[in-house]
Amino acid sequence: MTFSAKAWERITPLYDKILNMPFNKELMEGSLDLEKFKFYMAQDAYYLGEFGKTLATLAGKFNDLNYVLAFTEFASGAIVVERALHESYFHEFGIPDLVNPSPTCLLYTNYILNQAAYSDVAVGVAAVLPCFWIYKKVGDHIYTNHHHDGHQYKKWIETYAGEEFAESVKLAINITDALAEKASHEVQEKMLQAFEMASKLEWMFWDSAYREETWLV
Numbered sequence: 001m002t003f004s005a006k007a008w009e010r011i012t013p014l015y016d017k018i019l020n021m022p023f024n025k026e027l028m029e030g031s032l033d034l035e036k037f038k039f040y041m042a043q044d045a046y047y048l049g050e051f052g053k054t055l056a057t058l059a060g061k062f063n064d065l066n067y068v069l070a071f072t073e074f075a076s077g078a079i080v081v082e083r084a085l086h087e088s089y090f091h092e093f094g095i096p097d098l099v100n101p102s103p104t105c106l107l108y109t110n111y112i113l114n115q116a117a118y119s120d121v122a123v124g125v126a127a128v129l130p131c132f133w134i135y136k137k138v139g140d141h142i143y144t145n146h147h148h149d150g151h152q153y154k155k156w157i158e159t160y161a162g163e164e165f166a167e168s169v170k171l172a173i174n175i176t177d178a179l180a181e182k183a184s185h186e187v188q189e190k191m192l193q194a195f196e197m198a199s200k201l202e203w204m205f206w207d208s209a210y211r212e213e214t215w216l217v
């Protein structure tokens, strides 16, 4: 069994919960409160900057130059392509440029940055894989089930259900599998744990956006 098959099996119950979160269900129906979506987009802008730095950190750790290239492109993709999506919404909805990260956003970004900086590179890669893979699956699910006409969150849906993003996700999965194949049993177990932890943090990120989470002190 490949690492990716094992990893997805491990998070399947969590993935089902993600699909049924109010944020994602209402986003799909187009009924999601605009203030919640704006909150999410603002936090996600912060997230994507840190995600880009995490990918760039990982890029510098590979010996295989194909992987360096792939992760460098992922890093610029996170910042350039997804930022374009954000900027169109920022324009439309007036979301602020400077964002203070929510507790969950800070927790998630610090987790992936920490894994990229201090863990085995294969573990760092496993920690960022949910950011690709879960979004692709959720994007496809929402794309298939949403009403196409005049949907106010159409650009978001099309970004994550699109072909360009699909190519990156496939490559990220293949690289993770190749790294896992060469890793010790111990590192493979840490990779699974990192994949599961980041998947939980994806759940928390949507939940925190729905609650418009703030600092209590």
Ligand SMILES: Cc1ncc(CN)c(N)n1
Pocket (backbone or CB within 6 Å): 044, 047, 048, 082, 130, 131, 132, 135, 202, 205
């Ligand atoms: C929180 C989060 N995770 C993943 C993605 C998709 N790269 C995103 N935009 N935001």
